[in-house]
Amino acid sequence: MSGQEIAEKPISVVLTELSARNGEGVNVRLGDVVDMIGSRGHGIAIVLLALPDTIPAPIPGLSGILGIPLFFISLHLAIFGETGRLPKRAERVAVPGRFLTLLARYGAPVLRRAERVTGPRFLAIAGRERLVGLFCVLWSLVLWLPIPFLNGPPATLLVLMAWGLIQRDGLFVGLGLVGSFALIAASVLLGDVFVDLLIQPDPV
Structure with missing residues (x-):
């Protein structure tokens, strides 16, 4: 892959345009967002x-709504790499207009x-799309678990790797x-420490 594959229009611009065009109350198909971005569909x-x-x-309840397509998009990336289009069902997922508005604003x-500060570099690492996809599958499953306040680290790793794919930046993929x-x-x-604490015999 080369840096020329990156779409000319930056993602920040696309998100701002989508928010301005649709308004807060209008949901946007994920496929429409991807079409505007270009060849980086899985990453975005x-x-x-x-x-x-x-x-x-x-936003309350948003993780449950978006968790299922996140898993299947990650699985699709692990199997086909970034070159394949998103699954049709995933393209029909509605991204809430309120979320796009908040994302565009902040x-x-x-x-x-x-x-x-990001761009094509360390392309050998940036090209490990299927390996990234495997880890994205793992972390998307973790995000499904009802564990309060522990979604931050795996979600941050997902964003880091996906941003690396978007920008063809091997440094972010590597991180x-x-x-x-x-x-x-x-x-x-x-987990081992927790198990040891559970099975530790009571002092006599």
Whole structure:
């Protein structure tokens, strides 16, 4: 893959245009967003679907609505890579207009800064789309678990890896992969400690 594959119109601009055109009360098909972005469909879809779980106070119920398409898009990425189109069912998913409005208002400035400092580099890592897809499948399943206040780390890793795919930036993909291995290791370690505490015999 080369840097020329990146769509000319930045994602921050697309989100702002969508919000201005549709207004807060109008939902937008995920497929329409992807068509405006270009060849980075899986990446932008994962960013949009995982981003609500990265903030402390997401829109109530949004994770449950967006969790199913997030899993299937991640699975599709793991199987076909970024070159394949999104599944038709995923393209029909409605992204709430309220979320797009909030993202355009508060997220677009952050995205513009991110776009200035990210771009095609370490392409050998940026091209590991199916490996990224496998980790996205894992973290999308974790996000389904009803564990309060613990969605932030896996959602952040999803956004990091997906942003790396969008910008063809191997540094961000690499950070997401390293963070994924670290989070898995930490989870296993904490799980062992928790089990040891449960089975520890009572003092006589």
